Amino acid sequence: MNRLISTDLAASLRRASPVRRGIIQASLLVMALIVTSGSGRAQRGPNFEVKNYVIDAQLLTSEHLISATARIDLIPNIDLTALNFELHSNLRVDKVTDPSGQDVNFKRDGLNLSVSLLNPLPAGKLSTITVKYGGLLNSADGSPVEGIKVAYIGPDGTYLLYPGRWFPVSGYGVNRFSATMNITVPSDEVVIASGKEALPERQPGQVTYSYVFDKESFPGTVIAGHYTAQPATAAGADIALYLKPGHEGLAASYGDTAAKILGFYSDIFSPLPDAHLAIVEIADDTVGGYTAPGLVALASRAVTNPVNYRLLSHEISHLWWRCLVSPASSNDAFLDEGLAEYSKALYIQQAAGDAAFEDLMRDTAVGALTHEEVAPIAQASQLHEFTPEYESIVFDKGAMVFHMLRWVIGDDAFHQTLKTLAQQYAWKSVSTDQFQRIAEKASKQELTFFFAQWVNSTGVPQFKRNWAVYRLQKGYQVVGKMQQDLDIFRMPVEVRVICQGSRPVTERIEMVGTTADFTIDTRTKPLRVLVDPASRILKFDDQTKYQVEMARADQLREQQAYLDAIRQYQDVLQINSNSSLAHYRLGDIHFLLRNYNAAMEEFRRSLDGDLNPKWIEVWAHLKLGEIFDATGQRDRALNEYQRALQTNDNTQGALDEANRYVQKPYKPQSQSSSAQSAPSSPAS
Ligand SMILES: [Zn+2]
Structure with missing residues (x-):
């Protein structure tokens, strides 16, 4: 989640108890300085694309050990003699071989694995290299995110999350890939991963689970442990729950809620190509939630009675926003976490009502404003994931962008935009520009002003207004002027007149530039004039x-x-x-x-x-x-x-x-x- 490379730590933080959140955030701040996954590199992008992995991994859970071979199919953009990957720094590489089976040189430096090839890999052609590696994953030491375990192997339950780089990763969060995972564990353990599951192959003392995910996505998460699957009872839902002992009783409520959330998103985004979902409880010493294709992992603290449907709805939306459609670059990250946050808000509006939705959006606005000035959303790659700044800008301001877009283009065009996004870009990545064009087509209007203001720029308006009341033959007329300081500002702004003894009168005023005039007629005596009373625009006022x-x-x-x-x-x-x-x-x-x-x-x-x-x-x-x-x-x-x-x-x-x-x-x-x-x- 957040500051990490797009797992859901931020979401987990804001749902963790505030005290705990503080502790984690303090450690995150320290960690932000140490994170080695360079955002600069993510922006430049690797000069090859990974297409498919075949990973054969043996997990010696009692020893916290992995021993693995990763066959990596990739296509270079240019003739290549050097390849760079990220790999958990606790993992030792034993051997790398080129497409002809020759050993090649490699170097490890912290998280980085650099491979040098004698014979160049030709541009545009699929090549396969093989990496044999292994090591101990038993603590947060050496984690790609300092201080937070995102890859752990143990007899008490194994979680190998994609952010943990437990296999050689390139283009983290951006490069979509397919994968076959053949995972061998002690015979009393179960393995859960993304994709189609083959019949487990049993040998004395151990069992091998095979999962094939043949679409390009992010099927890089594997969970293992002593689980018993509990099917969800909700009608029509293809959901299996893997909860820890003591939590079995929550399976029904989690299954029902997950089915409701899936149904709601299927209606408004369009159904997932594969509706199967595994919800797996993992240990508490990691992120609160993380979502891979067909798989939502929740930390124990997130498995609660009553159901933590805020976190669950955020996570389940990632089945669309990340697994199905993902950001084209790390600068487009708000299309992942920001949209997941706003999807959660949409679910809460439907499930808990307008008042709960408005409360949530007010909190989201405060979160967005806390570090808004640090960087525009479109410069997310400059921020360290898992920092308060990343959470503020990518999660909260990102969610506010969708909220404001909905206000600008209207509910129908907004929902059409999300539908088109899910359908047209299924199994693909999408850039902010492409997203803008979808919204423009759905709303039949040019939206450069909107993206220039809210995605590419920093700065939020602070409205002032003055007004005078005139007596009409029938009733009153309020004549006023709004003002704010941002020159390129252009937005519809809601103006509400509170009247004596009758309902308020609300009008939508188009504001272009720093001022806008308004004239609003009322039946009874106007008492007050409010600008943007429903918080449709991210703005500063005295309360915020x-x-x-x-x-x-x-x-x-x-x-x-x-x-x-x-x-x-x-x-x-x-x-x-x-x-x-x-x-x-x-x-x-x-x-x-x-x-x-x-x-x-x-x-x-x-x-x-x-x-x-x-x-x-x-x-x-x-x-x-x-x-x-x-x-x-x-x-x-x-x-x-x-x-x-x-x-x-x-x-x-x-x-x-x-x-x-x-x-x-x-x-x-x-x-x-x-x-x-x-x-x-x-x-x-
Ligand atoms: Zn998330």
Whole structure:
């Protein structure tokens, strides 16, 4: 997901508990500097295309070992004597042979595998090279994504995700390929992969599973373990669930929900060529979800009661947006993750209603604005996947682009666009330009203005308006002007007049450039004029500005950049000095840094603010008590604990903690350990 090469970590992060998300994101930031899969290279593109893999792999799961041979069919664009692949850096290459079976030279450097050929591979002709390799995949060490396991082999369950580069990969996320996977495991294990499954071949002590995926896609994910398949009960669904012990009882609800999601997407995108879907639960120490053709892998924490249908709908949409149709380059990545995020929103609108959809889009807008200025969507290859910036721009702003396109061209043309995309580009890759042409054809309008503004550029509008009311013979007339600063801006903008004692009047005003005039007649007295009240356009206003500054501050805090976070929370307070949350967060950081005077002042201010969210009250009293304990004022501490207990609000165990400190005074931990751990208060 995200920052990685397009697995769904970001999606998993935003669904993980906020605290956990912070921890993962902090490690991602560090990792972003170390990621070796060069985005620069992805942009240049390799000078050959892989067409097919045949991988024979033996998994010694009790030893965490793989021993494999990959036969790689490829077509060079030019006569080639050098080939570059990415391969998990824990895997040792034993031997590479050219099409004639001759050994050739190769070099390993971290993730890179460079092969030098004596006899050039001819341009335009299919050639086959063979790579024999193996090694230990037992931890996050050497992972293509520092600190996150995306390839693991073990007796407790094996997951070899495509982002883990557990076989030689070229053109990650862009080069579509077919594959035959022959995977041998201990005889009591089961293997799940993409494509048609042959009858397992049993030998003493081991069994070989073979999967053939003969269309070009991304069938590079293999999962193995002690699974029992449970067919979904939903009528007409070809879904099998492979859940871990203890979760079997969730098979029916996951199968039903997956069937509903598949049915919904089949209706609006068009049916998948092959409707079979395996939903497989994998360990918790990896991304929250990852989707390969016909296969959705979910981390245990994502297999919940009730069903986590947000993550599930995001993942299932990848069967269309990635597996069926994929971005032509890493700069087109929003056509993968951005469209998956918006597909999820479409499902939520249908399943949970307009209010849930609008809430989600507001959160998405805040996410998009958090790092919007860093790069345009069309420069995604410059960003490190799995960073907050990538999530903000490719996932959230990407989703907002589809949301805005729908507003500009209308529901019918928008749905037609998605249908055409799924049908015309099935099993192919698509560029942003090609996507634009599909939308233009469906809507019968030229859309360069739209893509220039939202995909190729940074910058979002901030609307101002002024207006005057005139009395008409029958009713009133509002005459006004909207203004924003972006010169190339051109969008329809919704203007809503709130009236006394009657329904609001809403009109769609075409805005070209920095100003637009509007004239709206109303029956009763106009009270207020709102610009874009339904958030159809990605924009800054006072409310989003506050949320965005807060989100940035929270990210800094989660990354433990405390001094930067303090400055950022102070910026939040410039916008809203009444924000209890900003004061509380400042108090928390000062408390962590043992600046008890400053901490006390901020906690007190948080109690004088808007008390939003509600848990601030209990937690601020608790923290004040801890400060008094830490500074040897037991009576005053007990007084604060009592006030905490009086709130009767046990958010994140606040009352339990207060009771504990009533019994026994709070004592600060040793400085080194406390400075390394994030504050223990609620995360949002
Ligand atoms: Zn995704």
